[in-house]
Amino acid sequence: MGPTHAMSGAAAGLAIGAFLPIGWGGAASATEVFVFAGVTAGAALLPDLDSPQSTLARSFGLVSKSVAHVTEKISKSIYRATMTRKDAPIRNGHRTATHTVWFALLAGAVTAALVTKFGKNSAIGVLFFMLGLAIRGLAPTWTKKQDWAYVTGLSLALAVAVWWALPASAGSAALGAAVTAGVLVHIFGDMITKRGVPLLGGVVSIGGKRWWNFRPPRPLRIRAGAGMDKVLALACTAVTLVLAYCVAAAPHLIGAPWAAVTVI
Template sequence: MVMGPTHAMSGAAAGLAMAAVLPPTWGGPTSVSGAFVFAGVTAGAALLPDLDSPQATIARSFGPASQALAHVVERGSAAIHSATSTRRDDHRENGHRTATHTLAFAFLAGAGVAALVSAFGKPAVLGVLFLMLGLALRGLFPKWVKKNDWLMVTGIAAGLSVLAWVASASVSGPALGAAVTVGVIAHLVGDAGTKMGVPLLAPIVSINGKRWWDVAPPSMLRIKASGPADKILLGAFTVLSVALTYLVLLAPESLGANWA
């Protein structure tokens, strides 16, 4: 897989770009602070698919709670793969890189967030912000997180979620759901470029009799996790995020935004 920091930084860049182009009438942000909230949500959502692996670093983001959630997601993903795979599909020992690494999951996750916010309002918004910003901390600041225990990360994520809600209290369910979908898709695109690829169209589309066909570029273009290409991508997304941050703060009109 592409490493967590690369996923998170690609999500942050996608969130900043999305914040600039999503009209306020569609739930887009109306302020600079709101744009950064979007970036935080997409950065966290860009790590969400890896909750299908209890061994993944992000599974330790919230201590025992996230570890337990990762086990549930992994088993659920394995069950979905088992129930929908054909005789031509490869056997999987676990659920990693199956159900949560599909476009279906990306859109279902976004739709689920939108439905939760529409049904429960502020508590749901705070819950989504807490989870996504906690994951974003894990991805964007891995060295800092490694030096601090999960209680510190959880506490800061809780504080940030309240501040983020205050900064963008008018965020709509569909807009927050769209930010989650965009973040998950950023993850899928990153993993699709690795040696294993990802089953983007599973389990809906069958290709040559296989429902869990891994989509990936030609072998010569695939990258290795934590290898040179991964580090280059991290640098490129970091530069892009810094450039977008500059434009969001000082020249939003160049992005088509009209924030006060």
């Protein structure tokens, strides 16, 4: 479900931002880690743009709803154009094209290209969209009580504030990597459900199928929205809180590169 995806994205973003060496593109400050985690949490909802009923589709009112309908139709068309005789027919495009590793790489590449080409304005746009999704995913109860326009305005203000406070973290490489990481977290989360995901869909043929659903052995599969989904959400929340504390208040515990400066 949406909150589980967003929280797992936040946990992964904090872990990547905190432990990835600076030389490999890792964060150089606690603020950069939190920005990376926020974008990753938002991007962890991105694959469900192929479902008009998803948290993402409801996030920006009629605009996101319309885009979700279009994405669902495009995904269905891609599936039908690339399917083999062994692939099952589908009624809609959910969990097809946007739930592949190709989409994860494409989303990150497009994000990086936009920021590189158009600079500051596109970076603010990416931050606005991803941080807006993160807010809705991480605080679903609160956002449901608010008008979507209010939450959208908050998302825009937060995006502008992040850009001015930390322009270095809004670089094309960092944002692109965060988006790809978030999408992959979503895909691997869906992979452990009963249905699984077509990780290599449309390109790689397995057993005569181009849309082979990858999933673990039956005893390890979970049902979305059921008990194990909620347990997973709680576990990701715990990891997020612990990592957030370490990043903000005790970076020396995780060997963060800025720990020495913090201690001094």
